[in-house]
Amino acid sequence: MGEHGPSKLSINQQVLAITPAYSDRRVAELLAAKCLELTERPFRFAINHDIRPPKNLACPLHFDWAKKDRVGVEMLDKERMRKWLVSAALKGYTIQYVGADKEMLGFPHSMAIARRRAENHQAAEARKASGYVDNGDDIPF
DSSP states (O other): OBTTBOOSSOHHHHHHTOOTTSOHHHHHHHHHHHHHHTOOSSEEEEEOOOOOTTTOOOOSSOOSEEETTEEEEEESOHHHHHHHHHHHHHTTOOEEEEOTTOOEEEEEEOHHHHHHHHHHHHHHHHHHHTTOOOOSTTOOO
């Protein structure tokens, strides 16, 4: 779904279309949809939360395992996983898809990363639309 209803854009296109007007909740929902598109059951994801000493920081989200500076979950229920991903994004975590051996796969996802990628993508598209060509003449050496 787009910001104001159903969208014919792919989830990747929707994420690149994020603007500053998008609420954090909407960005988190788009990220959850993008993450869920990466895999099928069982769903496995991790966030950047370190529960090890000396910090011993309690994680505000449910987790099934901890490995170094990450905690993760494995779920069969897609809707429950979607809610976990939205909560993780809203809490500012970086989310990453993990394999069965808890190895990090793919690219990390967070609201900050998504907003920055969308801004950079839109700026590049605007330059291209204006006819701007980067010929490398501005290299300062």
